Amino acid sequence: MDIFVQQIINGLVLGSIYALVALGYTMVYGIMGLINFAHGEVVMIGAMVALFFVKAFSGLPVVILLPLALAAAVCVCMAIGFSIERIAYRPLRHAPKLAPLITAIGISIILQHLAMLIWGRNYHAFPPVIPVSAHEIFGATITSLQVFIVLIAAAMMAGLTLLIQRTRLGRAMRATSQNPAIAQLMGVNINQIISATFVIGSALAAVAGLMVSANYSIAHYYMGFMLGLKAFTAAVLGGIGNLAGAMLGGILLGIIESLGAGYIGDLTGGFLGSHYQDIFAFFVLIGVLIFRPSGLIGERVAERA
Amino acid sequence: MNTLRVSRMTLALSAALALFGCGQKEEPKAAAPAPAPAAAAPAAPAATAITVKIGHVAPLTGPQAHLGKDNENAARMAIDELNAKGLEIGGAKVTLELVPEDDQADPKQGTIVAQKLVDAKVNGVVGHLNSGTTIPASKIYFDAGIPQISGSATNPKYTQQGFATAFRVMANDVQQGKVLGEYAAKQLAGKSVAIIDDRTAYGQGLADEFEKGAKGAGAAVVTREFTNDKATDFAAILTKIKSTKADVIFYGGMDAQAGPMAKQMKSLGVKAAFLTGDGGCTPEFIKLAGDASEGQYCSLPGVPLDQMPGGKAFNDAFSAKYGQIQLYAPYVYDAVMVMVDAMKRAGSVEAAKYLPEIGKTDYQGVTAKIQFDEKGDLKGGAISLYQVKGGKWEYRETVGGGAPAAPVAAEAPKADGEKKS
Numbered sequence: 160m161d162i163f164v165q166q167i168i169n170g171l172v173l174g175s176i177y178a179l180v181a182l183g184y185t186m187v188y189g190i191m192g193l194i195n196f197a198h199g200e201v202v203m204i205g206a207m208v209a210l211f212f213v214k215a216f217s218g219l220p221v222v223i224l225l226p227l228a229l230a231a232a233v234c235v236c237m238a239i240g241f242s243i244e245r246i247a248y249r250p251l252r253h254a255p256k257l258a259p260l261i262t263a264i265g266i267s268i269i270l271q272h273l274a275m276l277i278w279g280r281n282y283h284a285f286p287p288v289i290p291v292s293a294h295e296i297f298g299a300t301i302t303s304l305q306v307f308i309v310l311i312a313a314a315m316m317a318g319l320t321l322l323i324q325r326t327r328l329g330r331a332m333r334a335t336s337q338n339p340a341i342a343q344l345m346g347v348n349i350n351q352i353i354s355a356t357f358v359i360g361s362a363l364a365a366v367a368g369l370m371v372s373a374n375y376s377i378a379h380y381y382m383g384f385m386l387g388l389k390a391f392t393a394a395v396l397g398g399i400g401n402l403a404g405a406m407l408g409g410i411l412l413g414i415i416e417s418l419g420a421g422y423i424g425d426l427t428g429g430f431l432g433s434h435y436q437d438i439f440a441f442f443v444l445i446g447v448l449i450f451r452p453s454g455l456i457g458e459r460v461a462e463r464a
Numbered sequence: 465m466n467t468l469r470v471s472r473m474t475l476a477l478s479a480a481l482a483l484f485g486c487g488q489k490e491e492p493k494a495a496a497p498a499p500a501p502a503a504a505a506p507a508a509p510a511a512t513a514i515t516v517k518i519g520h521v522a523p524l525t526g527p528q529a530h531l532g533k534d535n536e537n538a539a540r541m542a543i544d545e546l547n548a549k550g551l552e553i554g555g556a557k558v559t560l561e562l563v564p565e566d567d568q569a570d571p572k573q574g575t576i577v578a579q580k581l582v583d584a585k586v587n588g589v590v591g592h593l594n595s596g597t598t599i600p601a602s603k604i605y606f607d608a609g610i611p612q613i614s615g616s617a618t619n620p621k622y623t624q625q626g627f628a629t630a631f632r633v634m635a636n637d638v639q640q641g642k643v644l645g646e647y648a649a650k651q652l653a654g655k656s657v658a659i660i661d662d663r664t665a666y667g668q669g670l671a672d673e674f675e676k677g678a679k680g681a682g683a684a685v686v687t688r689e690f691t692n693d694k695a696t697d698f699a700a701i702l703t704k705i706k707s708t709k710a711d712v713i714f715y716g717g718m719d720a721q722a723g724p725m726a727k728q729m730k731s732l733g734v735k736a737a738f739l740t741g742d743g744g745c746t747p748e749f750i751k752l753a754g755d756a757s758e759g760q761y762c763s764l765p766g767v768p769l770d771q772m773p774g775g776k777a778f779n780d781a782f783s784a785k786y787g788q789i790q791l792y793a794p795y796v797y798d799a800v801m802v803m804v805d806a807m808k809r810a811g812s813v814e815a816a817k818y819l820p821e822i823g824k825t826d827y828q829g830v831t832a833k834i835q836f837d838e839k840g841d842l843k844g845g846a847i848s849l850y851q852v853k854g855g856k857w858e859y860r861e862t863v864g865g866g867a868p869a870a871p872v873a874a875e876a877p878k879a880d881g882e883k884k885s
Contacts, residue, residue, distance in 0.1 A: 162707045165732070169699035272525075280529030282720055284751040293733060300733045375696045375724050377752050381527050385694055420700035424687075433701050434663050434690030 161298025166421045167414060168296075172305045172374070174413020175312035179367040180390035181397070181405035182319060183360035189400035190336045190356050193256070196263040197243055199387015200270035201236050201361050205368025206378040207278050208232040210285050217286050224288060225369075232365040239270075240361025241354055249350070267384075274380035285376040308370050315366055316406050319359070323402060328355060336400075389440075396444050398457020407455060416440050513557045516813045518543065518800065519581035521574070521591035521601070524566035527694055527720050530748065532593055534790035535615065536564050539590050541782060542800035551804070554811035560804070567597045569693065571665075578604040586610065587813050590799045593792065595619030595637075596665035602630045611819050613803055615795035618742065618765065619669040623839040631822055633798050633834055635765035635845025635864075637670045640741055643847040643863045644670075644714065644763050645677020652737050652761070654678070654712035656686045658705040660725070662693045662717035670741045671716035678714075686710050693718060698725045699732065706734045718743040723752025730756035737761065746791050750855060757852045761860075764848050766831050768859045769794065774830040798829035 180202055187195040212228040219227070247262040292303045323329035334342040335352045343349050371386065372378040389412065397408025419439030424432050447455060520539040522532030543560045551558045563586055565577040574597030581589055582604060589605055589612045592598045598617035605612045606627035613631045614622065620636045648654045657678050661671035675685055686708040689701040702725070705713060713729065713736045715722050722744030729738060738760040740749075745762035753760070769775040769789070778794050805827050810818035827834045835843040846864050850857040 162703060165703045165706075166700060169697075169703060173697055173699070275525070275529070280524075280533055282527075282530065282723070282748055282752055284723075284754065287754050291731065293731060300731070302731045305731075371696075376727055376754060377696060377720070377724050379527060379720070381525075381529075381694075382696070417700040417703075420689075421704045424689075424704075432688065432690050433704070434692070436700070 162421070164297045165299035166417045168299050168301050168305070170414030170417035171410065172308055172413070173416065174393075174410035175309045176367055176370055176374075176386075176409075177390050177393045177412050178406045178409025179312050179315060179363050179370070180386060181394040181409045182316065182402065183364050184391050184394040185397075185399050185402060185405040186356050186360045188394070189402075190332060190353060191248070191252075193248065193259050194263065194391070195243070195248075195357075195360075196260070196387070196391075197247070197266040197270060198360065198364060199383035199385075199390070200267050200274075201239055201243075201364040201383070202368045202371070202386055203274060203378070203380065203383030204239060204270065205232040205236045205361075205365030206372035206382065207274060207283070207368075207380070208235045209365070209369040210283055210372050210378045211278070213286050213288055217288055221288055221290070229366065229369055232369055233362045236361040236365035236368070237358045240357040240364075244354055244357040249353075267387075271380055271383065278380060280380070283372075283378045285372045285378065287376070289373060304374060308374060311366065311370070315363060316402075319363070320402060322359075328352075332356060392440070392444055395454060396447055398451075398454025401454070401457050404454050404456045411443075411455075412440055415443050513559055514553075514813065515559050515561050516553075516807075517561050517563050517584065517586040518803065519563045519565060519584070519586040519589040519591070520796075521565045521567050521577055521581070521589065521597070522593040523569035523597075524564070526568045526570075528569045528593070528718060531718070531746075531790050531792065532566070532569075534786075534793050535591065535593055535796045536562075537786040538615075538782065538793035538796040539564075539800050541785060542797045542804075546800075546804055551808075553807050553813055558807075558813065567592055567594075567601075569594050569597060569664075571596050571600050574598070574601045575604060577601075581605075582608040582610060587807075587815060588612070588803045588818075590615065590796060590803065592617065594664065594666055595622060595669060598622055599625075599665055602627050605629050609819070610815050611803065611806075611822055613799040613822070615797075615799040616742075616792040617666070619665045620673075621665070621669070623841050627840075628823075629819065631802075631836055631840040633802060633829070633831065633842055634792075634795050635847060636841055637666070637673050637741075639845055639864060640763055640765055640847050641670050641673020641675075642677040642680075643849075644739060644741060645674045645679070645683075646681045647761075647763075647849060647863075648674070648712045648714060648737075648739055649678050649681035649683035652712050652739070654683050654710075654737070656684045656708070656710045657712040657714060658687045658689065658708060658710035658736070659685060660689045660691060660698075660701060660705075660713065660715045660717075662695075662721060663690055664693050664717070666743065667693070667716035667718075669716075670743075671714065674714050674716065674741075683712075691717070691721060693721065695721060696724050698728050702728055702732050702734055705736070706732060710736050712737045712739055715740045715744065719746045719749040719752065723749045723757070726753035726760055727756040739763075742791070745850060745857065747788065747857075748790070750852060750857070755855075758855070759852060761849060761851050762857070764850065765845055766795070767846055767848055767862055768850075771859075772831050773828060773833070778830045794830045798827075798831050798834060801829060802827050802834055 183198045209228045209232040212231045247266045248259050251259045293300050331347045331352050335349050339349050393408040393412040394405045397404030420433040420436040522535040524532045543562050567574040567577050578601035593616050595617040598614050599622050606629045611629050618637045620638045659671050661667040722740045726738050740762045742764045745764045750757045806821035807813050807818045810821040837843050846862050848862045849860045
C-alpha cells in the first residue's frame with residue numbers, strides 16, 4: 160500500500176511539471192491553432208537562467224534568492240516567447256499551416272544550440288540552496304520541495320484559469336480563440352492578444368524550468384526536447400486547446416508513467432519491464448484518442464485550425 | 465471533423481519529429497571542417513609532406529556531449545603534440561590531421577558518420593565513445609579495411625565479431641562487471657542486489673556481466689529495472705526497488721543518469737549502497753548527486769590517474785589546455801599514440817600495411833603498458849574501485865591486471881589517491 164501511495168506521489172510531482180508545460184502548448188494551440196514546438200526549449204532556458212542566477216548570487220538568503228531567480232527566469236523567458244512569436248510566427252500567420260510548424264522546429268534547434276554555445280555541453284548541477292526535508296504520509300516519503308512544486312503548480316493553474324475567465328484580457332483571448340476576424344471587428348487587438356498568450360505561456364515555462372532543475376538538480380541544454388514532447392502528449396491526452404484538459408492530461412500522464420514503471424513488470428510476470436514505461440503512456444494516449452479523438456475533455460469545437 | 469483534425473495533428477507531429485531528426489543530423493556536417501581539399505595537396509611543391517587523416521568520433525551534441533568533447537580534446541592534443549615534434553614515417557614527412565565527427569551517441573548516426581569517414585579516406589579511426597555506436601560502426605571500418613581503436617567502448621561484443629581492424633585500449637565489461645558483482649556481494653555484503661540499466665549496449669552489457677558476477681559470489685538479484693540514457697526521473701523504479709529491500713543498487717549507464725538517481729534514492733529514503741561502472745565514475749556524478757553521492761561506489765578500468773605511468777604529466781598538460789579531465793581522455797590520447805606508433809613501425813601510413821603492426825603493439829602509454837591479445841582487447845586490464853569521500857572520488861583498491869600490464873597498480877594505494885584533481 161505504501162508503495163502504491165509513493166508511486167501516486169511520484170506521479171503527481173512529475174505530472175504537475177508536465178501540466179505546467181502543457182498549458183503553454185495548449186494556450187497557443189487554442190488561440191492560433193499552431194503547435195509551438197519551441198516551447199520545450201523555453202522551459203530549458205528558464206531552467207538555465209534560474210540555475211545560473213542562483214549560482215551567481217548564492218550568498219543571498221533563500222527566501223530572497225529563489226523569487227529573484229524566478230523573476231529573472233520569467234523575464235528572460237517572456238522576452239524569448241515574445242520574440243519567437245514576432246520572428247517565427249507573425250510573418251507566417253497567413254501562410255499554410257505547415258510553414259509555422261517548420262519555423263517552430265527551426266527555432267527549437269536554434270535555441271538549443273544557442274544554449275549549448277552559452278552554457279556549454281556539460282550538465283549543470285542546481286546548487287543545494289533549498290533546504291529539503293523528507294516527510295512521511297501513509298508510509299510514503301515526500302520532500303518539502305515536492306510539496307512546494309505541487310502547490311505552486313496548482314496556484315499557477317488556478318491563477319491562469321482566473322485570468323482567462325475573469326479578466327478583460329482573458330475575455331479578449333477567448334474571443335480571439337473563437338473567431339479572430341470577428342474579435343478584431345469588435346475592437347480586440349489580436350496581435351497584442353497573441354503576444355500576450357506567448358508571454359504568459361513562456362512565464363509558466365520559466366516556472367516549470369525552475370521546478371525541474373531544482374527537483375532533479377540538473378539542467379542541460381538538451382533537457383527541453385523530451386520534456387516538451389511529454390508535455391505535448393499530455394496536452395493532446397487532455398484535449399489540446401483546453402486549459403483544464405492540459406492540467407488533467409499532465410497529471411494523468413505523470414501518474415500513468417509512475418504506475419506503469421512500478422507495476423508493469425509484476426503485472427506481466429516480467430514479460431514487459433520498466434523500459435516499457437513510455438510505451439505504456441503512449442498506449443493510453445492511443446486508447447483515449449480512438450474513443451475520444453479530441454482528448455479526454457477536449458471541446459468539440461468547429462474546425463478552424 | 466474532429467477525427468480529421470486529430471489525424472492531421474498526429475501527421476504533423478510525426479512530420480515534425482522526422483524533421484527534427486534530420487535537422488540535427490545536418491548540424492555536425494556543417495560544423496566539421498571540409499576534409500576533401502586537404503587530401504589533394506601532397507603533389508604540390510610542399511616537399512614530400514603527406515597529410516594523414518585520423519578520424520575521431522564521439523557524441524559532441526546531446527546529453528553525453530561533455531564526455532565526447534573530452535575525448536576529442538585528447539585526440540587533438542595527441543595529434544598537435546606529434547605534429548609539433550615533427551613526424552617522419554617511412555622517410556616522408558607526415559602531418560596528421562584530425563577529422564572530428566559527431567555521432568550523438570546514436571547507433572544510427574554512428575554508422576552514418578563511419579561511412580562518411582570511410583568516404584573521406586581516413587587512414588585510421590579513433591573512437592567511438594559509446595559501445596552502442598562503436599559496434600555497428602566497426603563493421604563499416606572492417607569492410608573498408610580501416611583500423612579502429614576505441615578508448616572507451618567496453619562492451620565485449622566489439623572485439624568478438626572477428627574484425628581484424630577492431631582494437632581497444634581499455635579493459636572490457638566482462639572483466640569490469642565480474643569485479644563489480646563480486647565487490648557488491650563480498651565487500652559490500654550485499655545479499656540482495658537490484659540492477660538498473662539504461663538499455664544501451666554499454667549499460668545493458670555491463671549490467672549483464674554484473675549480474676553474473678554477483679550471482680556467482682552468492683548474492684540474489686531481486687529485481688532488474690530499466691531506464692534510458694536521456695531520463696532524469698527515476699522515482700518510479702526506485703520506489704519499486706525500495707519495496708524489494710535490496711542492499712545494493714547497481715546502475716549500468718552514464719553519469720548524467722547516475723547522479724540524479726543517487727539523489728532521488730536519498731530523497732525517497734532508499735538506504736541501499738549505490739554502485740556504478742566507469743560511465744558514472746566522473747566528477748559530474750558528484751556534482752549532480754550533491755551530498756547524496758557520499759559513500760557511493762564506482763569502478764573504472766585501469767588504474768587511477770595519479771598511478772598511471774604518465775598520469776601526472778598528462779593531467780597537467782591536458783588541464784592547462786582544455787580544463788578538467790572528464791573521463792576517457794588519457795585512453796583516447798593513448799589510442800592515437802598507439803595508432804601512430806604502429807604506422808612508424810610499419811614505415812607506412814597505408815591501412816593495409818600498418819594494421820598488422822597494431823596487433824604487435826608494445827607501447828608504454830599514459831594509462832598502462834599497451835599490448836593486445838589476438839582479439840584486439842587490452843592484455844591484463846586492471847579494474848579499480850572508488851568511493852566518494854568528502855565530495856571526492858577516493859581510490860579504494862585495484863583488482864586484476866597484476867601482470868606486466870600495470871606494475872604500478874599493485875603498489876599500496878595512496879591515502880589521497882583521488883581520481884580527478
